[in-house]
Amino acid sequence: MTYVQVVLNGILLGGFYLLMAQGLNLVFGVMGIVxxxxxxFIVLGGLGVxxxxxxxxxxxxxxxxxxxxxxxxxxxxxWAVIERIKGTAKQHELLTLxxxxxxxxxxxxxxxxxxxxxxxxxxxxxxxxxVGPLRFSLALLVGVVLAAVITLGIAFWLTRxxxxxxxxAQAQSPLGAGACGINPRxxxxxxxxxxxxxxxxxxxLLVMTQPIAPQAATNFTIVAFVVIALGGLGNYxxxxxGALLVGVVQTVSGYELGAVVQAAAPYLMLIxxxxxxxxxxxxxxxxx
Amino acid sequence: MTDPTPxxxxxxxxxxVAGLMSRSRGPRHTGxxxxxxxxxxxxxxxxxxxxxxxxxxxxxxxxxxxxLAIDVAMFVALAYAFNIISGFTGYISFGQVVFFGFGAFxxxxxxxxxxxxxxxxxxxxxxxxxVVAVPIGWVMLRLQGIYFALGMFGLAYIVSLLLSQxxxxxxxxxxxxxxxxxxxxxxxxxxxxAVLAFAVNAFMARSPFGLxxxxxxxxxxxxEAMGVATTRVKVVTFTLSALMPALxxxxxxxxxxxxxxxxxxxxxxxxxxxVLVLAGGIGTLWGPLIGAVVLxxxxxxxxxxxxxxxxxxxxxxxxxxxxxxxxxxxSLANKVGWLRREIVRGTTDLPTxxxxxxxxxxxxxHRSPADTDAELLVCRDVGVTFGGVQALREVDFTVRRxxxxxxxxANGAGKTTLFxxxxxxxxxxxxxxxxxxxxxxxGAPAHRxxxxxxxxxxxxxxxxxxxxxxxxxYLAALGGRHRGQAQxxxxxxxxxxxxxxxxxxxxxxxAVGHRRMVELGRALALGPSLILLDEVMAGMSDEELEVVRxxxxxxxxxxxxxxxGIEHVIKAIVDLADEIVVMDRGATILTxxxxxxxxxxxxIRAYLGSGVGLGVGSxxxxxxxxx
Numbered sequence: 049m050t051y052v053q054v055v056l057n058g059i060l061l062g063g064f065y066l067l068m069a070q071g072l073n074l075v076f077g078v079m080g081i082v083x084x085x086x087x088x089f090i091v092l093g094g095l096g097v098x099x100x101x102x103x104x105x106x107x108x109x110x111x112x113x114x115x116x117x118x119x120x121x122x123x124x125x126x127w128a129v130i131e132r133i134k135g136t137a138k139q140h141e142l143l144t145l146x147x148x149x150x151x152x153x154x155x156x157x158x159x160x161x162x163x164x165x166x167x168x169x170x171x172x173x174x175x176x177x178x179v180g181p182l183r184f185s186l187a188l189l190v191g192v193v194l195a196a197v198i199t200l201g202i203a204f205w206l207t208r209x210x211x212x213x214x215x216x217a218q219a220q221s222p223l224g225a226g227a228c229g230i231n232p233r234x235x236x237x238x239x240x241x242x243x244x245x246x247x248x249x250x251x252x253l254l255v256m257t258q259p260i261a262p263q264a265a266t267n268f269t270i271v272a273f274v275v276i277a278l279g280g281l282g283n284y285x286x287x288x289x290g291a292l293l294v295g296v297v298q299t300v301s302g303y304e305l306g307a308v309v310q311a312a313a314p315y316l317m318l319i320x321x322x323x324x325x326x327x328x329x330x331x332x333x334x335x336x
Numbered sequence: 337m338t339d340p341t342p343x344x345x346x347x348x349x350x351x352x353v354a355g356l357m358s359r360s361r362g363p364r365h366t367g368x369x370x371x372x373x374x375x376x377x378x379x380x381x382x383x384x385x386x387x388x389x390x391x392x393x394x395x396x397x398x399x400x401x402x403x404l405a406i407d408v409a410m411f412v413a414l415a416y417a418f419n420i421i422s423g424f425t426g427y428i429s430f431g432q433v434v435f436f437g438f439g440a441f442x443x444x445x446x447x448x449x450x451x452x453x454x455x456x457x458x459x460x461x462x463x464x465x466x467v468v469a470v471p472i473g474w475v476m477l478r479l480q481g482i483y484f485a486l487g488m489f490g491l492a493y494i495v496s497l498l499l500s501q502x503x504x505x506x507x508x509x510x511x512x513x514x515x516x517x518x519x520x521x522x523x524x525x526x527x528x529x530a531v532l533a534f535a536v537n538a539f540m541a542r543s544p545f546g547l548x549x550x551x552x553x554x555x556x557x558x559x560e561a562m563g564v565a566t567t568r569v570k571v572v573t574f575t576l577s578a579l580m581p582a583l584x585x586x587x588x589x590x591x592x593x594x595x596x597x598x599x600x601x602x603x604x605x606x607x608x609x610x611v612l613v614l615a616g617g618i619g620t621l622w623g624p625l626i627g628a629v630v631l632x633x634x635x636x637x638x639x640x641x642x643x644x645x646x647x648x649x650x651x652x653x654x655x656x657x658x659x660x661x662x663x664x665x666x667s668l669a670n671k672v673g674w675l676r677r678e679i680v681r682g683t684t685d686l687p688t689x690x691x692x693x694x695x696x697x698x699x700x701x702h703r704s705p706a707d708t709d710a711e712l713l714v715c716r717d718v719g720v721t722f723g724g725v726q727a728l729r730e731v732d733f734t735v736r737r738x739x740x741x742x743x744x745x746a747n748g749a750g751k752t753t754l755f756x757x758x759x760x761x762x763x764x765x766x767x768x769x770x771x772x773x774x775x776x777x778x779g780a781p782a783h784r785x786x787x788x789x790x791x792x793x794x795x796x797x798x799x800x801x802x803x804x805x806x807x808x809x810y811l812a813a814l815g816g817r818h819r820g821q822a823q824x825x826x827x828x829x830x831x832x833x834x835x836x837x838x839x840x841x842x843x844x845x846x847a848v849g850h851r852r853m854v855e856l857g858r859a860l861a862l863g864p865s866l867i868l869l870d871e872v873m874a875g876m877s878d879e880e881l882e883v884v885r886x887x888x889x890x891x892x893x894x895x896x897x898x899x900x901g902i903e904h905v906i907k908a909i910v911d912l913a914d915e916i917v918v919m920d921r922g923a924t925i926l927t928x929x930x931x932x933x934x935x936x937x938x939x940i941r942a943y944l945g946s947g948v949g950l951g952v953g954s955x956x957x958x959x960x961x962x963x
Contacts, residue, residue: 082482132659142428143658145482146614149430150654153607157648266603270493273486312497315490322483323475 053182054303055296060188062295064253067195068268069275069287070202071246077219077282078239081141084148085125086247087269088155091262093118093248094255095163101170111194111252115245122244125151126237152265159262167259191253198249202242203284215239219282274318278329289329293317379538386625387531394523402519406591408632409526410584414605415612415624416533417580423619424540425573426553427477430606431488434472434495435465435578436585437600441505443586444513444595455525458586462529465582466575473574477567489603496601510596513589522591526584533580534625540573541621544814544822547803549573551811553619554800561759561794562858563786563815604647608635611650615657617664619802626665692828693893712737712866712898713758718767719922720753727753729922731767735866740888740899742909744939745919751902752795754919755868759792760785772865787816791864795871795902797851799843799858806830806839808854813861829861832890834883849880856884860891867891869901873908881908888912906934 072086093114100110129151133143173187206212218225218235226232254260254268275294279286294314302310321329394405414436422428442461446452452460472491479487499505540546548569551559560566589595616627631653639646661667713735720728728750735741743751756762758769763778770776771790791812799808809829813822830839833853838846843854856872869888873881885908888899903909909916909930916933918926926933933939 129655129659133662135662139662141481143662145428145485146610147655147658149607149610150651150658153604153651154648154655155651157645157651161644161648270486270490277483308497308501312494315494318490319476319479319487322479322487326479326483 054299056182056184057188058296058299059292060184060192060295061299062292063192063195064188064250064257064291065271065275065295066288066291067198067246067253068250069272069291070199071243071250072269072272073276073282073284073287074202074246075240075243076276077284078215079130079144079236080219081130081144081148082273082281083240083243084145084269085152085155086148086243086272087265087267088152088159088262089118089122089244089247090251090254090268090272091260091265092155092159093251094260095159095168095251095262096248097252098168098170098255099163101172107170107172107252107256111249114248114252118248119241119245122241123237125244126240130240131233131236152269156262156265159265163262165261165263167261167264168255169257169259170255172256185257187256191257194249194253198246199288202246206284211235211238270318271314274314274321277318278321280327280329286329293329383531383534387527391524391527394527395520399519402523404633404636406519406523406526406588407636408629409523409530410588411609411612411628411632412625413526413530413533413580413584414609415616415628416530416537417577418609418613419537419577419618419620419624420533420540421574421577423613423624424537424546424553425549425570427570427574428481428485428610429488429577430485430603430610431490431492432577432581432609433601433603433606434488434492435469436581436588436605437492437496437499437597438465438468439582439585440589440595440600441499441511442582444511444589445504447513447590448511454587454590455521458525458583458590461586462579462583465585466579469575469578470571473571473578474567477570477574489606492601492603492606496597499601500597506596508596510594510599513593513595519591522587525587529580529583529587536576536580537621537624544811544819545569545572547807547811547814550802551800554802555798557761557782558794558798558800560782561786561792562812563783563862564811565781565783567781604650607647607654608650611654611657613664614654615661615664617666620664620666622669623664623666630665692824692831710737711735712772713900714768714770715754715758716768716770718754718757718764718769720750720757720762721765726922728757728764731919731922731924733917733924735898735900737865737897738892739914740901740912741915741917742901742903742913743917743919744903744906748921749919750922751919752870753922755792755870755902758868759790783815786862786864789863789865789897790868791859791862791866792868793852793855793859793870793872797848797855799846799851799854801842801844803843804840805835805843805846805850805854805857808843809835809839809857809861812858813863815862817863825863826861829857832887833857833860849876852876853880853883856887860887860896863895865895865897867896867899869899869903871902871904873903873905876905881905884908885912910934 068090071089072083075081075083075086096114096117097107097110100113101107105113129147130144133140133147135143173185173190175186176183177186177189204212206216214225214230215235215238217228218230218232218239222232225235251260271294275290276282276287278290278293279288294317297317298310298313301313390405390408394402394409397405414432418429418432421432439458439461442464443454443457446457446460447454450457476484476487476491500508505511540549548559548564551562551564552566552569556566559569585600589600592599612627612631613624614627615631616625617623635646635650638649642649657664663670711734713733715731715733718728718731718733719726731750731754733743733754743754745751753762757764757778758771758776760776760778760780760782768775771785772788774788776785799805800811803811806826810822810826813825813829817825830836833856835850835853835857838850843851846854852872852875856869859867859869873884876884888901889912891899901909911930913930915927916930917924918933918936918939926936926938928936
């Protein structure tokens with residue numbers, strides 16, 4: 049029975065990871081860049097909720113606050129940095145990679161100055177839900193429900209609304225989208241700030257279930273990247289598969305083989321999957 | 337020879353790094369033998385003066401000055417090491433620190449357990465690092481772009497995690513390395529490594545090997561097709577770029593007297609190196625040096641003034657550089673004409689065409705077609721499917737030595753797919769392709785096929801963007817030739833195709849016709865026995881058409897046994913072709929002499945649709961059909 053419990057926990061964790069990866073996927077989908085500062089947005093969002101909680105603010109209200117703040121910060125970053133990077137497509141890819149890498153260190157460092165390097169968590173919804181012989185943390189369950197709501201919200205936005213459709217059009221062909229009268233600058237701004245807001249939301253859920261600190265940001269960037277890389281970059285359905293897989297593999301390997309393997313698992317998965325399925329698990333053709 | 341007209345200095349396109357490279361485009365660069373010796377002496381002299389000045393500053397000063405000098409030398413070495421794999425070869429790595437850590441632990445363990453003198457231990461650690469880099473590179477370099485960057489990051493993380501669990505490496509508490517803290521010898525050692533790293537970069541910047549690495553960076557698939565063994569080039573450059581960090585890591589371990597996994601596998605070290613290289617100018621010879629010296633001293637000041645914000649300041653620096661100075665400090669110097677890439681690899685005066693022709697004909701004499709009419713390429717019943725789409729259904733296609741064959745057919749008929757199958761880029765789902773007596777294996781490294789004598793052009797020209805026209809052609813000519821011979825070959829190609837005037841132009845600034853000409857030039861420079869031309873004449877002026885037609889006529893004299901082309905410009909091929917093959921919806925439907933084929937009703941139908949009143953069967957039809 050414990051094994052079922054471990055796997056189920058892994059699935060719940062996967063739901064989390066999906067949310068963590070959504071923002072990254074969105075930004076990649078819109079701009080074709082991997083935002084290496086994504087993990088920093090997650091961690092700072094979580095720590096923001098932690099501070100607000102300390103000041104007596106309900107975490108759900110805190111969630112709204114940090115999402116708005118992260119959206120604003122994301123918009124600023126897009127406007128002040130990313131949008132100003134020039135060059136051809138490939139140059140641009142390298143430079144944005146570097147710029148977001150630099151950005152992540154700015155955010156991590158500032159976060160460490162403000163919150164210190166201690167790992168912090170909030171004591172909220174800590175009771176357990178017992179279903180027959182299985183026990184689940186309430187925080188984890190609420191987190192997964194929230195993750196599902198946000199994921200579905202994004203899906204709805206992308207497929208059913210005008211701005212979401214424009215966003216997807218821009219992702220597929222910036223030139224064509226421009227020809228249809230879509231303003232790519234504004235769209236990129238929206239994409240990046242929504243990505244940042246979703247990252248911050250993931251941070252709130254994270255801080256309820258595990259201790260986080262600024263220096264863990266890179267780790268979350270990697271996990272989020274592994275999730276979307278497993279599913280194929282920019283592929284929304286693939287990301288869900290990737291998230292569940294990473295969650296389950298991580299909890300099971302942690303249970304079977306210990307904490308070190310658990311920590312190394314996402315990295316190993318990244319390298320192995322990229323070697324054998326470079327276009328993601330859902331890709332039909334395994335290119336060499 | 338007149339100077340080519342100066343072109344603008346706008347950044348080039350191309351691969352991740354290519355465009356960031358500063359390099360010459362102007363008339364300054366027409367000159368010099370290969371590579372300009374005066375500039376060599378100048379640069380070596382400059383380097384010697386710099387090293388002497390640096391050592392006298394570092395060795396003679398206070399203890400803290402010694403330490404700062406060690407840091408400067410360390411970052412110079414690391415920056416140049418990073419520049420080899422990421423600047424020249426174009427594979428950005430976020431995890432070169434794994435070799436730094438390897439060297440550090442190997443050296444520490446040798447000193448502790450085997451009592452090896454520190455210098456020897458560091459050298460052994462460095463060699464060990466280079467040795468482990470071979471299998472690591474062989475596996476990891478299959479990843480591309482961001483995947484490679486993050487894959488290396490992950491690898492460093494995993495190795496660090498594992499070593500922190502291992503008792504031999506001191507676990508999470510670390511190792512104390514015995515020995516007196518000797519800064520001056522260590523400074524000499526690390527400076528030596530830095531000079532070595534510079535030398536490797538200088539070699540990369542001007543040797544045929546470096547040219548191959550840059551070809552990998554600009555376009556790996558084309559590099560393969562031009563006979564470059566890309567995997568080998570990548571692994572060798574990766575190994576070189578692992579050697580230096582491992583050497584430095586060992587020396588630093590001895591210098592610091594204490595190491596643990598979190599300090600020697602610190603990803604911030606990689607971050608810092610990336611900043612230095614970017615700020616100086618990635619992919620350039622002097623950029624990493626300038627970046628490392630300037631920024632290490634600046635950061636030393638920053639660290640003592642703002643100890644808590646060092647990482648943030650570095651992050652900010654990266655952001656500023658990417659936004660405001662994407663070419664690095666070197667690009668500033670380039671604007672006033674300093675520090676440009678001094679490698680053109682071409683002489684100012686080309687030997688006359690007649691002379692070259694004489695020499696080359698002599699060189700190719702042994703290959704003259706003794707067995708004309710033998711089958712060179714045989715495709716039988718070839719089919720290719722992509723997912724559910726059948727791109728090729730049934731293709732039978734034979735090219736004999738001495739023949740010039742053109743394939744015509746409507747868009748989507750599968751012509752380029754057929755070429756891709758012949759070149760081994762796509763794997764047929766059925767049928768067989770035999771080139772020169774040996775089967776073509778789909779997915780096998782394309783450079784082997786290129787070395788066996790199969791050259792191709794790409795339908796959309798893909799010149800190596802960061803190279804000049806001459807370098808594009810010369811690179812292809814290098815496949816399996818000595819330098820001198822390759823130069824003659826390239827010089828001949830450049831003249832035959834009328835590219836002399838523009839041979840020192842950056843290939844990404846060319847007009848379409850010239851791009852196609854470069855594409856053709858590269859294929860020709862390979863000296864193939866079969867050359868596949870994928871619509872080389874599309875978009876060319878009548879004048880350029882004549883040049884290409886003339887080149888095709890002269891090919892047999894230079895070892896090209898047969899030509900197979902895809903062409904829409906039918907008027908240009910009627911008198912060139914020995915045979916025309918018509919393809920329609922994934923199958924070859926007709927083969928024969930040009931006049932015969934072009935009058936065939938089936939061809940007219942396939943080309944012009946089956947409409948009535950198109951003069952089907954009448955004698956004066958399609959001489960001029962250009963869809």
